[in-house]
Amino acid sequence: MKKDQIPQDDANLLEGKTRDLCYAVDENGNYITGLSTGWDPKNAALQHALDFFNERAEKVKEKVIKGKLSPLAYFMEARYMDAALLADYMELSKRVVKRHMKPKFFNKLEDDVLKEYAEILRIEFSDLKDFPTS
Amino acid sequence: MQLNFEHHQSAHCENGVTSNLFKFYGIDASEPLIFGMGAGIFFSYLPFVKVNHAPGSSFRPMPGLVFKRAAKNLGLSIYRKKYRNPKKAMRDLDEALEQGKPVGLQVGVFHLSYFPDPYRFHFNAHNLVVFGKEGDNYLISDPVMETSTTLTSKELQRVRFAKGIFAPKGQIYYPVNVPESVNLEVAVSKGIKKACSDMLGIPIPFFGVKGIKKLAGDVRKWPDKHGNKKAALYLGAIIRMQEEIGTGGAGFRFMYAAFLQEAAQVLGISALDELSEQMTACGDLWREFAISSARIYKAREKSGENYAASADILLQIADMEKEIFTGLKKAI
Numbered sequence: 248m249k250k251d252q253i254p255q256d257d258a259n260l261l262e263g264k265t266r267d268l269c270y271a272v273d274e275n276g277n278y279i280t281g282l283s284t285g286w287d288p289k290n291a292a293l294q295h296a297l298d299f300f301n302e303r304a305e306k307v308k309e310k311v312i313k314g315k316l317s318p319l320a321y322f323m324e325a326r327y328m329d330a331a332l333l334a335d336y337m338e339l340s341k342r343v344v345k346r347h348m349k350p351k352f353f354n355k356l357e358d359d360v361l362k363e364y365a366e367i368l369r370i371e372f373s374d375l376k377d378f379p380t381s
Numbered sequence: 382m383q384l385n386f387e388h389h390q391s392a393h394c395e396n397g398v399t400s401n402l403f404k405f406y407g408i409d410a411s412e413p414l415i416f417g418m419g420a421g422i423f424f425s426y427l428p429f430v431k432v433n434h435a436p437g438s439s440f441r442p443m444p445g446l447v448f449k450r451a452a453k454n455l456g457l458s459i460y461r462k463k464y465r466n467p468k469k470a471m472r473d474l475d476e477a478l479e480q481g482k483p484v485g486l487q488v489g490v491f492h493l494s495y496f497p498d499p500y501r502f503h504f505n506a507h508n509l510v511v512f513g514k515e516g517d518n519y520l521i522s523d524p525v526m527e528t529s530t531t532l533t534s535k536e537l538q539r540v541r542f543a544k545g546i547f548a549p550k551g552q553i554y555y556p557v558n559v560p561e562s563v564n565l566e567v568a569v570s571k572g573i574k575k576a577c578s579d580m581l582g583i584p585i586p587f588f589g590v591k592g593i594k595k596l597a598g599d600v601r602k603w604p605d606k607h608g609n610k611k612a613a614l615y616l617g618a619i620i621r622m623q624e625e626i627g628t629g630g631a632g633f634r635f636m637y638a639a640f641l642q643e644a645a646q647v648l649g650i651s652a653l654d655e656l657s658e659q660m661t662a663c664g665d666l667w668r669e670f671a672i673s674s675a676r677i678y679k680a681r682e683k684s685g686e687n688y689a690a691s692a693d694i695l696l697q698i699a700d701m702e703k704e705i706f707t708g709l710k711k712a713i
Contacts, residue, residue, distance in 0.1 A: 248630055248665060262497040265526045267627070268392040270413070270635035272661060278413070278639035280392075280629075282527070288668075288675035289624035292617040295678045296433070297499060299614055326491075327433070327502055335544035369492070 248272070250279060257284035260293055300327055311378065317353030318378035322368045336367045383513035386483045388522040388529040392629030392636060393441075396421065397524020398485050398508040399448045405483055406559040408455065412629075414647075417640030418454050418568040419447030420575035422633055424702075426592040428599060433502070435618035438596070440632035442579070444487075444506035444547060448554075450575065454568035458558040463550040467538050470551030474511060477555065483512040483522075487552040489543020495523070495530045500625075505547040511537075525627050569644050570713050576637075577710040580702060590703045597695035604688050612688065613678040620671050634664030641709075652712040656705055663701045670694040 248271045261267070266282035273279050304325040310316045323333055334344040346352045347364075358372070365372045386405050391397025391412040400415045410418070423442050430437035441447065452459050464470035477484045489505040490496050513520035518531040532540070541551045580589040587595060596619070603612035623632040630636075641657035644650075673691045680687075 248635055248661070248668065260497065260499045262499075264495065264497045268390050268525075268629060270392065270629040270639045276658070278635075278642050278657075286624065288620060288671040291675045291679050292620040292671075293499060293625060295613065295617045296621065299434075332503065332545050 250274070250281060253281040253283050254286035255284045256287040256290060258287075258290040258294070260285060260290055300325075312380055314350055314380070317348050317350045318375050319353055319364060320348040321378075322364075322370055322374070323348075326368050328368075333364075333367070337363065382478065382515070383520055384478070384481060384483050386510065386512035386522065388512075389524070390527055391524040391627075393627035393633075394508040394523070394525050395444065395447050395506075396636075398510055398522075399451055401510055401522060401524060402483060402485055402556060403451075403455075403457075406556055408457075408559070408563055410451075410455075410565075411643065413636050413640035414565075414569075414643050415451050416447060416633065416636055417576075417644060418565075418572040419449075419451035420572045420579060421447040422576050422637045423579055423589070424592045424632070425588050426596040426599075427587055428595075433618065435615045436599075438619050438622050440622055440628055448485075450572065451568070452556065454571045455563045455565075456560050457556045457563075459554055460557045461552065461554040463552045465550070467542050467551060470541060470553070471534060471538055474553060475514065477553065478511065478514055482555050483510050485510055485554045486541060487547075487549035487554075488537075488540040489545070489549060490540075491543060492536070492539045494532065494536055495521075495526065503543070503545045505543050505545055505549055565647050569647050573644065573709055573713050577706045577713075580706045581710070590699050590706070593695055593699040593702065597692045597699065600688055600695065601692040609677075616674045616688075616691065617678045620674055623667060623671060631664035631667040634660055634667055638664060648713075650712055652708070656708055656712065659701070659705050659708075663698060663705060666694060666698050666701065670698065 250271045250273045253269050253271050261284065266284050269281050269283045270278055271281055304321060307316060307324045308321045311318055311321045330341050330344045334341040337344060347356065361375050362372050365375055387401065389397070389401055391400060396412045396416045400410055400412050403410055421441050423440060425439045427437040449459070462473065474484055486509055488507050488509060489503065490507045491501050491503050493501065509521055509523040511519050512522055517534050519534065519537050520529060521532050522529045541549055543549055583589055586592065600616065603615055607615070624630065628636065638657045638660035641653045641660060645653035645657065670691055673687065673694060677687045
């Protein structure tokens with residue numbers, strides 16, 4: 248890759264928080280470093296993966312709206328987690344976390360437990376408590 | 382309290398932490414040099430290991446190995462400790478800082494507040510350096526970020542005790558017994574030899590040049606075997622490992638080419654300059670592979686021909702890398 252080919256295809260995936268350091272050769276053939284805001288094939292690969300996960304989460308969301316699963320099940324999927332990982336963070340058994348995926352048990356959870364879930368899932372307490380059901 | 386530690390941005394977190402920590406102790410080694418001395422260039426393709434629903438692949442060795450090898454080849458010892466108790470882990474960090482030591486930490490990125498959101502997966506082998514503390518804020522040098530940043534003690538404790546695969550368990554590390562002077566020549570030759578044996582000599586078909594060939598064969602079969610949706614996800618996962626995780630472009634191939642240029646100077650072997658050029662050309666081919674593959678996951682349609690085109694490029698790359706590493710073996 249030549250210095251002037253360092254791509255600047257910004258798809259806002261880095262959210263302006265940083266740029267990637269790249270290695271490229273200058274006009275004399277010596278290696279230098281430069282910063283890139285993104286590269287189209289790379290952006291597309293990440294976007295494709297994000298869409299794939301999003302699609303899975305949306306399917307779970309439908310079940311939450313129908314009252315078959317609790318909001319926790321949706322946010323777990325949306326945050327690329329499974330029950331084992333979430334249980335590990337909560338310091339609970341997987342069995343207990345799985346039970347919280349059922350509306351019947353979820354609705355009885357104390358606010359403190361919901362707050363802990365919310366923090367781990369990087370969402371607001373109200374996202375869990377007042378999940379829109381329509 | 383702030384140590385006299387300089388933040389330099391790097392492409393990859395582990396190389397960057399290593400280079401920045403070593404610089405603090407007077408060993409002036411760039412990211413490419415650390416990467417080369419640590420034999421960082423690699424390829425592995427593990428179809429039976431699924432990561433985020435796609436086959437596992439990597440363009441570098443296991444996390445921690447580059448640091449370990451670079452330190453060993455330079456004659457440095459490394460202090461490392463993992464923890465069960467988060468309070469103790471934070472206390473030890475504070476103590477090391479008070480003793481004037483910048484501290485390397487393994488962390489997870491999912492709860493890393495300054496990281497761009499789309500990149501915050503459950504990846505737990507990220508590295509950063511803590512180089513001071515002001516009130517409740519730790520001064521953080523995360524080498525993939527352009528500038529240094531801060532985390533509160535609560536935020537730092539959370540990322541140090543991230544859960545899942547490669548859970549960091551609060552791991553801290555820093556150099557101890559740093560020698561007065563280091564022998565770069567020896568470290569560079571050792572690093573190159575190790576890279577050659579990793580890329581050419583592992584007798585199972587998932588690693589090095591053989592791994593690239595194996596991947597080529599599988600890419601050709603993916604659309605018929607798994608359908609286009611899964612096959613596109615699989616291909617995208619390879620490209621993400623190649624470009625996204627701080628490789629400096631082309632799965633570390635450009636960074637390695639930069640290393641070979643430096644190595645030519647250190648060792649006074651001009652053949653390494655030619656091999657660097659070849660490695661650059663090889664990196665350009667990896668970029669071609671990404672462009673060819675992007676056509677597939679962007680189009681989202683059945684396109685067996687495109688998979689074959691990507692696979693053909695991989696075979697070309699495999700031949701080229703075989704030639705380069707054979708040449709390197711001879712040159713050293």
